[in-house]
Amino acid sequence: MTRPLWAVLPGGIDDPAAPSGGNRYDRTILTLLAGGVAARDVHEIAVGGSWPAPAGPARTALSRALGDIPDKSDVLIDGLVACGVPDILEPHHRRLRLIVLVHLPLSDETGLRADEADRLRAKERAALHLASAVIATSETAARQLAEMHDLRDVAAAVPGVEPAPPAAPTPDGHRLLCVASVTPRKGQDRLVTALERDLADLTWRCTCVGALVRPVPHTSANIHFTGPKAGADLSSAYADADLFVLPSRAETYGMVVTEALARALPVLATDVGGVSEALGLAPDGTRPGLLIPPDDPVALAGALRRWLTEPELREQLRASARARRETLPIWAGTARRICAVLDA
Template identity: 60%
Template sequence: MTHRLHVVLPAGVDDPATPSGGNRYDRRVLDHLAASYDVREIAVAGAWPRPAAADRDRLAHALARLPAGATVLLDGLVAGGVPEVLQPHADRLRLVILVHLPLGDETGLSPAEAAELRALERRALRLAAAVVATSAPAARRVEALHDLPHVHVAAPGVDRADPGVPSGTGHRLLCVASLTPRKGQDLLLAALARLTDLAWECTFAGAGRIPPVPDPVADRVTFPGPLAGAQLDAAYRDADLFVLASRAETYGMVITEALAHALPVVATDVGGVPEALGEAGGGVPGSLVPPEDAGALAAVLRAWLTDAGLRETWRDRARARRATLTGWDETARRLTAILRTIEEGTP
């Protein structure tokens, strides 16, 4: 018998103009869950995590129509900020909330805004039959933040990809991330401004507002906007080094996407990034640097650009790490196991 799974997603999850790691995770894992479940999607519009009353009412109406005992997987962006909507259905439905990023951890919030979102999210998550995070560090963070006994983990998978041909100088740098303060493009630009004596170019692919670009590097950086499909694949293949200067990451799917192309990675040591980067071939396939430290990032990039032996070592490790990456079928298998445990009433 095929089990039915109701999934609540933010509207626009498939909009190519607004790609995000959370949206890609939702879509890829649901594609694979369809092998085990009759998946019924509920897309809810609104300015999440605190939408207008009309959008909260639409979500409440959608939940009220579901049969008693139904399993409902909710994206945390939709569910985390509306505990008052979930409350009437917590005993009637099996609510499972997938947390991509704790709401209060978003960069740029005032202390009051962060505190309010954390309080709302705590109430929401405590109504769930299960909470799922996308990395072990993220799960421990959610447990500690909201005093939860256990948060499950279903790490993102990655699609297999063909490696590109590296250049001799390693000068082609790539950053793929939404253009928001949390992703740290400003830090990367500040680091690059310290390397004007070296040959390099950097592509910043992503949707959002372009940050201020220092004059000394203006002619060496490009912002092509969001890339997907063949264009994104080509960007990875045409790069030598992937760089991500995030201030917060629960996992960092773009890191494993880069590694799937055998691309070494330099990234900030935050959240689930070390888990995504991993080790293979005798070490890390790149380097982790402290967050908010443009000087440390510049030093690592200088080493990459000036040391051919280092480039070859990192490339060897990236090729080895590529061989260890798991696909979305494994993510779906883990999530299915979590959902079945809830459905069977097992702790």
């Protein structure tokens, strides 16, 4: 008989006004674990106010919820809930099998003071050493967590991607798309700077899709911040693009990269975290996009200029993206990897 699973998640995981890769990952995996992949009896516990750690009533609710879970149960906890509260996990780590799923190390959040990053890193280290297993969402993040926190084994469960029809390209490739919450970590400010300062002489249109957590000032009428989109509206945004741009300062994997590749869209992204892993290679060894250093508007502007002015480069990257589209990971594989950890 399959063991039941308790899943402890950030509050608002299904809130359409605040979509995130981590929320979509959690929801997709839990649906598969409860369905045909594993047929587990999944019990969900949502904890509000979960970054960088539950506070006040949320701490009390989390402690009470963990106390109500039967002994020797499997408990999959999102890292945004678990990694900041080792004191809450400690009374339960011997009687429960705690499996922590880390989407982004807490100290990697952009804009933290050094002392705050150190404090969060110490809490995360303590929390992960209380876990029976740790899962990261990329091979790169798994290695980072193992080295940072002296962990013997961190499993990697790379996100899958839903199949999608390929986008129809325009000859000049002028339609640029960025899909990410508008925050300093995602780097839309660098994209706006590159476009307005260095590429005003060229024809382009840039659409930024994502929750406006910290809006970016801009003056060009060719830059559009749409707010969050989902479902058919998000699919339409991908279909109406030529190049996907992700100028992040930090990224564990970059699910939107594979979502763009599923539409055969080439990708221009910063080489941070697991982005190069998500971008991958086509079967012939070519890369379906361009990687640049993070936080470098000059490099970003140069790569965009190449894309907009070099037809041969556009065709090469488009061909590579079409080929890479056929080799992308699927969600069932992600769920099976997590099942292997749960069943170990």
